[in-house]
Amino acid sequence: MQLVYTAEQQAFRAEVRAWMEAHVPKEPLVTLECREGYDQHVEWERTLASGNWGMVTWPEAYGGRGLDLIQWLIFEEEYFRAGGPNRANQNGIFLLGPTIMEFGTEEQKARFLTPMAKGEVIWAQAWSEPGAGSDMAAIQSKAVRNGDHYVITGQKTWSSRAAFADWGFGIFRTDPDSTRHKGLTFILFDLNSPGITRRPIRQLHGDTGFAELFFDEVRVPVENCLAGEGQGWNVAMATAGFERGLMLRSPGRFQATAKRLVELYRQHADHAAPSAREAVVQAWGAAQAYAYNTYAVAAKIMAGGKIGAEASLNKIFWSELDRSMHRTAMQLLGAAAELKRFDDGRINQWLEGYIFSLSGPVYAGSNEVQRNITAERLLGLPRVGAG
Amino acid sequence: MDFRFSDDQLTLATSVRDYLSGTHGPEVLRHLDEAGPRDPAIWQGLVDMGLTGLLVPEAHGGLGMGLIEAALIAAECGRACLAEPLVDTAFVGVPWLLSQGQTDGLADVVAGTRKLAPAHAINPWVADGDGDALVSVDPLRKLTVRVERSRDTAAQGVSTSLDANGAGDDYLLNLGALMSAAQLVGLADAMLHQAVEYAKLRTQFGQPIGAFQGIKHQLASCSVAIEFAKPVVWRAAAALQDGLASAAAHVSHAKLAASDAAMLTAETAIQVHGAMGYTYEVDLHFWMKRSWALCGAWGDRAFHLKRIDDAVLGGSLPIGPEHTFA
Numbered sequence: 001m002q003l004v005y006t007a008e009q010q011a012f013r014a015e016v017r018a019w020m021e022a023h024v025p026k027e028p029l030v031t032l033e034c035r036e037g038y039d040q041h042v043e044w045e046r047t048l049a050s051g052n053w054g055m056v057t058w059p060e061a062y063g064g065r066g067l068d069l070i071q072w073l074i075f076e077e078e079y080f081r082a083g084g085p086n087r088a089n090q091n092g093i094f095l096l097g098p099t100i101m102e103f104g105t106e107e108q109k110a111r112f113l114t115p116m117a118k119g120e121v122i123w124a125q126a127w128s129e130p131g132a133g134s135d136m137a138a139i140q141s142k143a144v145r146n147g148d149h150y151v152i153t154g155q156k157t158w159s160s161r162a163a164f165a166d167w168g169f170g171i172f173r174t175d176p177d178s179t180r181h182k183g184l185t186f187i188l189f190d191l192n193s194p195g196i197t198r199r200p201i202r203q204l205h206g207d208t209g210f211a212e213l214f215f216d217e218v219r220v221p222v223e224n225c226l227a228g229e230g231q232g233w234n235v236a237m238a239t240a241g242f243e244r245g246l247m248l249r250s251p252g253r254f255q256a257t258a259k260r261l262v263e264l265y266r267q268h269a270d271h272a273a274p275s276a277r278e279a280v281v282q283a284w285g286a287a288q289a290y291a292y293n294t295y296a297v298a299a300k301i302m303a304g305g306k307i308g309a310e311a312s313l314n315k316i317f318w319s320e321l322d323r324s325m326h327r328t329a330m331q332l333l334g335a336a337a338e339l340k341r342f343d344d345g346r347i348n349q350w351l352e353g354y355i356f357s358l359s360g361p362v363y364a365g366s367n368e369v370q371r372n373i374t375a376e377r378l379l380g381l382p383r384v385g386a387g
Numbered sequence: 388m389d390f391r392f393s394d395d396q397l398t399l400a401t402s403v404r405d406y407l408s409g410t411h412g413p414e415v416l417r418h419l420d421e422a423g424p425r426d427p428a429i430w431q432g433l434v435d436m437g438l439t440g441l442l443v444p445e446a447h448g449g450l451g452m453g454l455i456e457a458a459l460i461a462a463e464c465g466r467a468c469l470a471e472p473l474v475d476t477a478f479v480g481v482p483w484l485l486s487q488g489q490t491d492g493l494a495d496v497v498a499g500t501r502k503l504a505p506a507h508a509i510n511p512w513v514a515d516g517d518g519d520a521l522v523s524v525d526p527l528r529k530l531t532v533r534v535e536r537s538r539d540t541a542a543q544g545v546s547t548s549l550d551a552n553g554a555g556d557d558y559l560l561n562l563g564a565l566m567s568a569a570q571l572v573g574l575a576d577a578m579l580h581q582a583v584e585y586a587k588l589r590t591q592f593g594q595p596i597g598a599f600q601g602i603k604h605q606l607a608s609c610s611v612a613i614e615f616a617k618p619v620v621w622r623a624a625a626a627l628q629d630g631l632a633s634a635a636a637h638v639s640h641a642k643l644a645a646s647d648a649a650m651l652t653a654e655t656a657i658q659v660h661g662a663m664g665y666t667y668e669v670d671l672h673f674w675m676k677r678s679w680a681l682c683g684a685w686g687d688r689a690f691h692l693k694r695i696d697d698a699v700l701g702g703s704l705p706i707g708p709e710h711t712f713a
Contacts, residue, residue, distance in 0.1 A: 252708035375603035
């Protein structure tokens with residue numbers, strides 16, 4: 001156990017810090033969940049790419065810098081220290097990218113990864129269907145093989161970024177006689193293909209972060225299938241592992257929120273209840289605990305280990321921490337908590353953050369599912385009812 | 388930067404775990420609780436493994452290891468609910484004596500013939516050698532009184548000689564709190580394991596109760612609390628070992644996280660055991676009572692919360708994403 005950075009790591013931190021200080025927008029961007037904000041965030045992705053910071057852990061051949069996970073953590077810490085915006089392409093760089101890296105052909109890597117790292121193609125996910133939420137194996141949307149194409153018919157929903165994104169990925173039933181986990185195939189598709197209708201869904205804050213997707217005989221080339229026909233479930237599980245595991249929510253994000261919460265507390269200390277004070281202190285502690293755990297997981301992976309079902313513990317922890325920190329902030333703000341903008345015109349990031357944090361325990365596999373996985377695969381309790 | 392234990396450290400911890408699970412089962416705790424005589428072979432086994440000399444410098448006959456190894460082994464002592472004064476003697480008393488430049492008698496500690504009961508103003512009592520009472524060391528009253536507390540928790544045989552009297556020394560407090568935290572994550576692990584095993588065996592409504600989500604989700608929440616307390620404990624051990632100025636805050640963070648995880652797991656484990664959990668017959672209560680004792684020892688929850696508060700809100704500890712290891 002060696003908890004000090006090398007001189008090289010410190011120099012890298014200084015390099016990231018200098019770049020971020022020079023480039024991160026001084027004012028927070030408008031929320032990613034509307035057209036104006038989406039465009040601002042995509043522009044930021046291109047700015048990041050101009051500094052070659054799109055996805056630092058990827059090989060240089062695919063638009064990355066070939067850095068290790070400790071350097072990635074340092075990058076993320078500095079990113080959030082500087083107040084870097086949410087990543088418009090998180091579905092691409094954190095979920096699909098690692099999946100293509102593991103399962104894709106050389107041709108697919110060359111075709112998809114670099115534009116992803118450079119923010120040129122923004123990705124949406126298309127997992128859920130009206131009848132397949134937590135029970136993803138109930139997927140019904142069909143992809144029928146017809147020569148060198150699949151013809152997709154069906155419906156996806158809660159598709160994050162699909163209101164505005166360029167491409168999407170999801171799993172579809174390619175074997176019409178199959179049920180449950182079998183006969184599914186992981187397919188990448190252009191969201192502007194003929195036959196796709198996007199219907200943005202207005203979320204509880206009034207903006208449109210996700211969308212329904214209707215597929216009416218949409219033709220997708222066979223080479224857009226990842227890891228072969230019928231392999232969809234295994235590939236999707238790997239993607240879900242990336243989502244819940246290391247990368248989607250790096251600790252810097254929560255440490256930055258905890259720090260802002262401490263500052264907010266100081267502004268409201270004269271009327272804050274002792275319970276709020278304890279919640280603020282606990283927020284710092286939990287964000288730190290999450291950071292230590294992430295460093296431990298990173299070290300394990302760098303030594304050749306893998307992250308398995310413990311990714312579920314991560315997902316439970318960060319999502320509930322995020323909600324708890326924002327709830328505390330809402331309490332400290334009192335009546336001002338409900339304002340979208342404060343009197344001085346500043347965006348109320350705590351309200352946006354609180355509303356977003358309510359989705360954390362739901363997306364990426366609900367926390368009820370994560371607790372089942374924890375109980376069954378980590379603790380060894382008996383499985384019931386799962387097909 | 389490498390947040391991992393070495394293979395040697397893990398091998399050492401495994402050997403301690405194997406030894407304790409083989410020689411120090413719940414029957415030992417029952418025997419002591421019924422005022423049965425102590426089995427000197429258990430202590431001697433720990434001595435023979437070199438654990439009493441773990442932190443003693445090699446020049447004085449010890450193994451010369453550090454607080455990270457000690458914390459890892461303290462967690463194993465917690466897992467076994469060890470009723471021998473290894474942690475107080477070897478992982479709290481020894482490093483404190485070394486910090487005071489006191490090396491006289493270390494050979495006796497290594498040999499297992501001298502046990503230490505480190506006294507500090509934050510603890511009103513230390514355990515005595517009989518195992519069913521505590522000795523008040525209240526410095527204001529200067530009294531030595533025998534007080535009863537919930538049985539079994541006192542089952543650590545420690546000599547009453549207060550030869551490691553650290554009064555208000557912060558380093559001693561940090562050592563005691565860190566090692567309590569390490570024992571607490573081990574205790575919590577063990578309580579969770581007992582509850583899981585019971586939930587697999589106990590059948591109601593035609594299936595093991597562990598198949599019900601109402602049970603699964605509670606136990607999963609314990610797992611989350613424990614797994615995110617552990618790295619805080621290891622980080623605190625590294626901070627204290629490296630002498631960081633921030634070590635006190637990190638030790639308090641460890642004590643708070645480990646105490647909360649252990650208390651949650653104790654209550655959940657009793658609940659999962661149903662009425663059986665309320666009996667003396669089930670072993671769980673030994674682990675629960677030890678957890679209570681350690682949660683209150685070396686600074687209670689409020690004390691450690693206040694110390695973190697002072698550092699974080701008081702501004703002495705740098706916070707934010709770039710200060711993970713400050």
